[in-house]
Amino acid sequence: MEVILHCGAHRCASTSFQNYLSRNVQVLADQGLAYWGPERTRSNGLNSLNKLTPEVCDGLRRELDVCQQDGATQLLVSQENFVGSMKRNIAFASLYPGMQERGQLLARAFDGRVTKIALNIRALDMYWSSVAAYKFKRGSAPIEPTKWTRIAQSKRSWRDVITDISHAFPGVPLLVLPFEEFAGHQQAQLQALTGRTAPEFSDGLALNAAPKPTPHGLTAEQAMQLWADYADDLEWLASGADGRAELICRTDSNARGVAPAETRIEQRKST
Numbered sequence: 001m002e003v004i005l006h007c008g009a010h011r012c013a014s015t016s017f018q019n020y021l022s023r024n025v026q027v028l029a030d031q032g033l034a035y036w037g038p039e040r041t042r043s044n045g046l047n048s049l050n051k052l053t054p055e056v057c058d059g060l061r062r063e064l065d066v067c068q069q070d071g072a073t074q075l076l077v078s079q080e081n082f083v084g085s086m087k088r089n090i091a092f093a094s095l096y097p098g099m100q101e102r103g104q105l106l107a108r109a110f111d112g113r114v115t116k117i118a119l120n121i122r123a124l125d126m127y128w129s130s131v132a133a134y135k136f137k138r139g140s141a142p143i144e145p146t147k148w149t150r151i152a153q154s155k156r157s158w159r160d161v162i163t164d165i166s167h168a169f170p171g172v173p174l175l176v177l178p179f180e181e182f183a184g185h186q187q188a189q190l191q192a193l194t195g196r197t198a199p200e201f202s203d204g205l206a207l208n209a210a211p212k213p214t215p216h217g218l219t220a221e222q223a224m225q226l227w228a229d230y231a232d233d234l235e236w237l238a239s240g241a242d243g244r245a246e247l248i249c250r251t252d253s254n255a256r257g258v259a260p261a262e263t264r265i266e267q268r269k270s271t
Contacts, residue, residue: 001068001075002115004193005106007165008080009096011130012120013183018078020186024199033194034072041079049082049105057109064113074194082106083119083161086131090143093150095124096161103168114172117165118193119245121158121233122179124226129218143217152222158233159241166244174245176237181250188250 008014021028021035028035041047044063045056067075084096096102107114122130128151132143143151158176166174175193182189190198218226237247 001064001072003064003110003113004074004076004116004118005082005110005114006076006078006118006193007082009083009120009122009127009161010080010086011127011134012080012122012179014078014080014120016184017186017189021076021078021190027199029072031196032071032073033196034067034070034075036075036077038079038081041077046077046079046106046109047081049102049109052105052109057111060109061111061113064110074196076190076193083165086135089131090135090147093147094154095156095158096164097156099161099164100167103165107168114169116173116175116193117169118175118177119162119165120177120179120182121161121230124157124230125218125223126179128226129223132217145217148217148219148222152218152225157229159236162237162241162245175248176241176245177248178234181248185250192248192250 006014006017018037022037025035038047044060045052046060064075082102084098084102088098089095136142162174162176177189177192182192187198187200190196234247236242237245241247
């Protein structure tokens with residue numbers, strides 16, 4: 001049985017993708033694809049990677065065995081908190097600073113059974129603005145200007161997150177799917193991850209969208225710096241990512257394509 005981990009990230013249409021999978025769970029199961037979302041990972045202890053015990057890991061392995069015995073040929077596990085939390089990102093003014101440790105814990109939990117990993121990424125200026133809006137909507141104070149400066153000047157980008165994941169899962173294919181390509185295209189994303197003909201129902205969902213307008217605090221100069229960092233990430237991915245990951249782009253046939261065209265990337269959505 002293939003085990004595919006979809007690790008988010010936050011504010012990259014993960015909730016919409018999970019809702020699409022939940023609505024089609026029986027259709028997918030009939031095709032041999034089992035789906036575990038955040039509720040399932042919460043119940044089997046995977047949401048708290050820093051609290052994994054031998055008992056939790058043993059229980060997870062038994063669940064994987066049962067899933068295979070029930071006839072699943074693929075298992076897709078989607079949980080954006082695998083990479084960390086938005087709260088920690090804001091606290092450290094850095095992009096998933098604990099990813100290396102979390103990746104190692106995740107690898108230990110699945111005990112070598114992961115066959116593929118997927119990560120959605122997003123233009124860094126839009127990512128951080130969306131994080132700020134999401135947290136503000138839920139009662140958090142606006143991010144202060146000094147922290148925005150630290151965020152814009154941070155040397156940590158998606159390239160570092162991807163590198164941390166690849167270190168934790170050496171030899172496991174890592175697919176990177178840009179938000180700008182796949183937001184609102186859940187069917188295409190599922191096909192890219194599984195190679196299956198995906199159900200059409202619920203394509204176009206946009207759940208947990210950030211409210212508009214919202215304060216974010218980025219200056220124009222800071223936003224441009226973050227955008228430039230993202231462009232560097234895309235260039236690195238398009239050139240092969242040092243063999244660590246594969247950039248996946250949506251095409252008319254939902255097949256793997258080339259690097260996103262700049263004109264399409266500029267159509268950055270605010271959900």
